[in-house]
Amino acid sequence: LVNIIDQYGEQAMHFDAAEARLSGRIARLKPSLVREILAAATRPGTISFAGGLPAADLMPPLPIDAVADPSLYQYGATEGEPAYREAVADWIGESGLEVAASQVLPLGGSQQGLDLAAKLLVDAATPILTEAPTYLAALQVFQLFGADIATVSVNAVGPDLDQLEQRLARHKPAAIYLVPTFQNPAGTCYDLAARRAVAALLDRHGTLLIEDDPYRAVSLDLENPPVPISALLRSAPWIYLGSFSKILWPGWRIGYLAARQDLMPHLIVLKQASDLHTQRPAQLAVSRWLRGGGRAEHVERLRAGYRLRRDAMQSALCRHFGDIAEWQVPPGGLFFWVRLRRHQATRQLLAQAMDKGVAFMPGEAFYPGPTPPREHLRLNYSHATPEQMERGVSILSALVRDGA
Ligand SMILES: Cc1ncc(COP(=O)(O)O)c(C=O)c1O
Numbered sequence: 547l548v549n550i551i552d553q554y555g556e557q558a559m560h561f562d563a564a565e566a567r568l569s570g571r572i573a574r575l576k577p578s579l580v581r582e583i584l585a586a587a588t589r590p591g592t593i594s595f596a597g598g599l600p601a602a603d604l605m606p607p608l609p610i611d612a613v614a615d616p617s618l619y620q621y622g623a624t625e626g627e628p629a630y631r632e633a634v635a636d637w638i639g640e641s642g643l644e645v646a647a648s649q650v651l652p653l654g655g656s657q658q659g660l661d662l663a664a665k666l667l668v669d670a671a672t673p674i675l676t677e678a679p680t681y682l683a684a685l686q687v688f689q690l691f692g693a694d695i696a697t698v699s700v701n702a703v704g705p706d707l708d709q710l711e712q713r714l715a716r717h718k719p720a721a722i723y724l725v726p727t728f729q730n731p732a733g734t735c736y737d738l739a740a741r742r743a744v745a746a747l748l749d750r751h752g753t754l755l756i757e758d759d760p761y762r763a764v765s766l767d768l769e770n771p772p773v774p775i776s777a778l779l780r781s782a783p784w785i786y787l788g789s790f791s792k793i794l795w796p797g798w799r800i801g802y803l804a805a806r807q808d809l810m811p812h813l814i815v816l817k818q819a820s821d822l823h824t825q826r827p828a829q830l831a832v833s834r835w836l837r838g839g840g841r842a843e844h845v846e847r848l849r850a851g852y853r854l855r856r857d858a859m860q861s862a863l864c865r866h867f868g869d870i871a872e873w874q875v876p877p878g879g880l881f882f883w884v885r886l887r888r889h890q891a892t893r894q895l896l897a898q899a900m901d902k903g904v905a906f907m908p909g910e911a912f913y914p915g916p917t918p919p920r921e922h923l924r925l926n927y928s929h930a931t932p933e934q935m936e937r938g939v940s941i942l943s944a945l946v947r948d949g950a
Contacts, residue, residue: 575690579907580907580911583596583907587900592900593930593938595906595926595929597929598792599929600928604847604848608798609835612830612834618830622829624822626823627652627833628647630650630652630802630829630832632833634650634832635647638788641774641777642773642777643777643786645786646807648810651810651813652800652802652824653803654800654801654825655789655791655796656758656788656791657683658817658820659785659802660683660687660756662813662820663721663756664688664690666816668691668693668720669691672691672692672694672720673693673694674693674696674722675713676696677697677700677729677732678913679922680913681730681731684723696713696719697713698713704726707744710744721755722748722754725761726759727772727774728876728878731907731922731924732883733874733876733877733879735877741773745780749781752782754782754783755775755785756784757787758787760789761879761880764849764852764878764879765849766849767878768877783806785805785809786805788801788803789802792880798831800829855927855928858936859882862935862939863882866940867884870888870943871885881924881926883924884922885909885922890921892906892908892921892922892923895923895942895945898945902941902945903941906923908920910922923942
């Protein structure tokens with residue numbers, strides 16, 4: 547693991563692309579620190595705050611009987627199963643974004659939507675705007691395709707609007723990638739005023755929005771998060787990504803995108819080139835779940851379970867980090883974003899923490915630039931038990947104090 551952590555800071559993996567006749571983009575391929583830490587974090591006895599693993603005990607049983615239909619054994623359409631597209635269009639509609647079934651494309655997880663969006667939009671040096679910090683696997687995809695990434699900073703209720711306006715005017719990005727609802731890693735949820743202001747700016751500049759919204763249902767303090775920004779756009783194009791990973795079964799790899807109608811033909815062909823179609827049993831099972839009874843109860847149980855864990859993490863942090871760090875209580879999503887007051891580099895803590903059986907994500911992985919802020923930890927609260935949280939957070943606090 548120490549090796550992995552050390553190598554991670556380097557610009558790229560050391561393939562000799564010319565000798566192996568690999569594509570030029572392979573030189574831009576970065577190993578994902580998350581995957582490597584996750585692999586190490588599954589060692590027995592490790593307390594993991596590292597990944598975004600939903601709680602297994604809050605997942606409903608897989609509806610195997612619902613998918614035993616032999617007609618599902620056959621290939622299906624790239625566009626997806628009509629029942630899934632219709633049920634997902636209604637589900638998205640509940641958020642306030644009205645879409646037709648023909649605007650929905652099933653995905654093997656919303657991560658696939660990032661890949662398709664990058665293939666649609668990004669050539670070498672294409673300017674892309676993201677939040678800072680932002681979801682690191684999105685950075686990984688955009689950078690793989692050669693994006694030139696500029697960032698905009700975000701406060702507790704939305705982005706710095708002056709900075710956003712400036713970046714849109716100066717960089718003329720081909721797209722902006724935002725996670726406005728319980729962001730990974732920072733937990734931020736834009737308020738309605740910020741969403742309206744962002745939509746107005748994107749309309750004015752004609753900038754395409756990629757809105758990533760996997761945590762909307764994991765809302766702990768708001769009954770309903772504000773409407774997606776995609777619903778507030780009048781003229782700018784948009785791609786909206788969603789997922790069932792955080793409320794049902796992430797291992798089943800099922801998500802979706804919806805997009806402005808004119809983008810759909812391109813996205814469907816890109817999807818076809820990628821994997822022909824999304825697995826049909828998952829589409830059928832999820833559409834039955836969406837249409838069946840018990841959905842609201844499941845989401846309520848999930849929220850109640852996560853609220854308990856979030857509050858347990860908050861108590862542990864107050865006890866052990868109160869005088870050495872600052873953070874906001876996340877109103878939803880799966881993470882605390884903690885900043886050390888003394889600006890210690892958290893990546894340096896990781897190897898020692900792993901030696902003591904505690905895994906977390908160093909914050910620098912969530913910034914695209916060469917000199918990222920280094921003093922953040924991203925701590926997941928959905929996976930560990932309250933006892934593990936208490937123990938793990940106290941170990942981390944002792945390491946921070948030793949290193950100060
Ligand atoms: C912001 C964000 N987007 C996308 C994903 C990918 O989710 P999926 O399992 O649907 O591929 C994640 C997963 O953690 C995420 O945090």
